[in-house]
Amino acid sequence: MSMRSFTTPEVAQIIEVPARQPSFWADRGYLRPSFQEAEGRGTKRLWIRRDIVHALLVKHLLPHLSAGMLRRLARVVEGMPDALDPNLVWQIPLGGDEGVMVEFYKDGQFCGDAKVKKLTSINGEMIEGTSSTIREGTDDTFPVKIIVDLRALNEQVDKSIARHL
Numbered sequence: 001m002s003m004r005s006f007t008t009p010e011v012a013q014i015i016e017v018p019a020r021q022p023s024f025w026a027d028r029g030y031l032r033p034s035f036q037e038a039e040g041r042g043t044k045r046l047w048i049r050r051d052i053v054h055a056l057l058v059k060h061l062l063p064h065l066s067a068g069m070l071r072r073l074a075r076v077v078e079g080m081p082d083a084l085d086p087n088l089v090w091q092i093p094l095g096g097d098e099g100v101m102v103e104f105y106k107d108g109q110f111c112g113d114a115k116v117k118k119l120t121s122i123n124g125e126m127i128e129g130t131s132s133t134i135r136e137g138t139d140d141t142f143p144v145k146i147i148v149d150l151r152a153l154n155e156q157v158d159k160s161i162a163r164h165l
Contacts, residue, residue: 005035005046014160015056022047022055029071030058032078052157053084057148064146065092086154092146 006014011022023038023045025031031054036046047055054077058070065073077083 003035003048005048006052008045008047010165011047011052011055013164014052014157015059016160017055017059025055025058028067029074030062030067031055031074049157049161050084052161053150053153056153056157057084057150060148060153061146084150084154086151088150090146090148090150092148 008022009019012019015022022031026033026045031051033045033047034051035048036044038045054074057077061070061073082088
């Protein structure tokens with residue numbers, strides 16, 4: 001059975017971003033197409049379903065993480081074949097000056113981590129299941145952890161593929 005590939009505009013439509021956004025993210029190292037990388041003028045990037053889940057993850061994390069963090073997380077995803085497994089939950093603690101560990105949980109059990117360096121300041125909404133705390137001396141709240149439910153991301157991608165294609 002052959003693997004279904006998706007063009008960049010299809011990926012954009014599935015995750016509901018502008019048509020060139022996945023290519024923009026790929027150019028910056030936030031993700032990479034697994035099926036085919038563009039090789040010069042007139043060639044296309046071709047993506048697989050797993051790449052679409054990664055692109056949706058980038059879309060959700062982009063407001064909260066620095067460019068360097070997104071590139072480091074891309075290397076984690078590339079180096080860990082099951083990093084986007086729908087049974088995994090990522091926990092990304094925020095606010096550490098010396099870097100943070102992204103923790104991976106499967107069926108509620110810790111199953112690994114990856115060290116990533118410094119995060120930028122955080123503003124805006126969180127993905128889901130976040131906690132927050134009050135900054136000393138201000139009324140501002142900021143998240144202290146991002147919890148990424150990969151089952152929910154995978155389900156969202158499947159529904160969107162069925163709806164758009």
